[in-house]
Every structure is written in structure tokens, then in C-alpha cells.
Amino acid sequence: MRPTKSPTRSERSIPAVTASAAAADALLIMVFAAIGRDAHARGDVITGVLLTAWPFLAGAAVTWLLLRLWREPLALWPAGVAVWLGTVGVGMALRAxxxxxxxxxxxxxxxxxxxxLLLGYRALVLGFLRLRRSRRRD
Incomplete structure (x- = not known):
């Protein structure tokens, strides 16, 4: 019986990165809905935000599933651009x-x-990771 190879640190973190990216997308879509509702002084804060956000959350979820964005969830291209356009496209269709x-x-x-929101946080995270890698090499 051969010993099993234990996963590397980066292999163990893939599900965590995917879950974090999906959660960040959902949270930022909720922020978008909350800002919009606040800007238009609409009542029913919690239910109103959910009512505004659900089509966009559904759009993001459909995009994540159809394009299997968990493979590279933080990449600006194609994941970031796809989730951005999918969120808006499907979200607007559902609203209509x-x-x-x-x-x-x-x-x-x-x-x-x-x-x-959706591309910005990815760019910040990728920039931070590159900076951290370059400092490790020095």
C-alpha cells in the first residue's frame, strides 16, 4: 500500500478561495442593491434590498455554474468579466x-x-497576491 500524497497548502486552499470569491460576489451585489435603494430613498430596507438584489444574485449564480468559474474564481478574465456581465445580463432579464x-x-x-465592485476587488486581491509573491522572492 502506497502512502497517500498529502495536498499542498495551495491545493487545500482552492475550495476556500472559491467560497470566498463567491461570497464576495454575493456580498458586493447586495451592497450594490443597498446603495441603489438608499439613493432612491425606498423603504423596507431588508426586504427591499433582497427584492432588488435577487435577480442579480441569480445572474451571478447562473454564470458561476454555467461557466464553472470555480476553476479560477479570482481571475479578471474570464471569471471576473463573465460574472460581471452575467450578473447584469441575467439580472436585467429577470427584472424585466x-x-x-x-x-x-x-x-x-x-x-x-x-x-x-466585481472587477475591482479581484484586481485588488490579485495585486496584493503579486506583491506578496514578489516580496517573498526578495
């Missing part, structure tokens, strides 16, 4: 199908806001 407002200014704001 359920009778929620879908107007061009809102689509533009959603595209810009979610790009900053």
Missing part, C-alpha cells in the same frame, strides 16, 4: 420578466457599479 423596472440609465449604472 418579473415586471421590475429596466430602463437604460439603470442598466448603465448597474454595468458601471458592478464592474467597479
Amino acid at each position: 420578466l418579473t415586471g421590475q423596472t429596466v430602463v437604460l440609465p439603470f442598466v448603465i449604472v448597474a454595468l458601471i457599479s458592478l464592474a467597479v
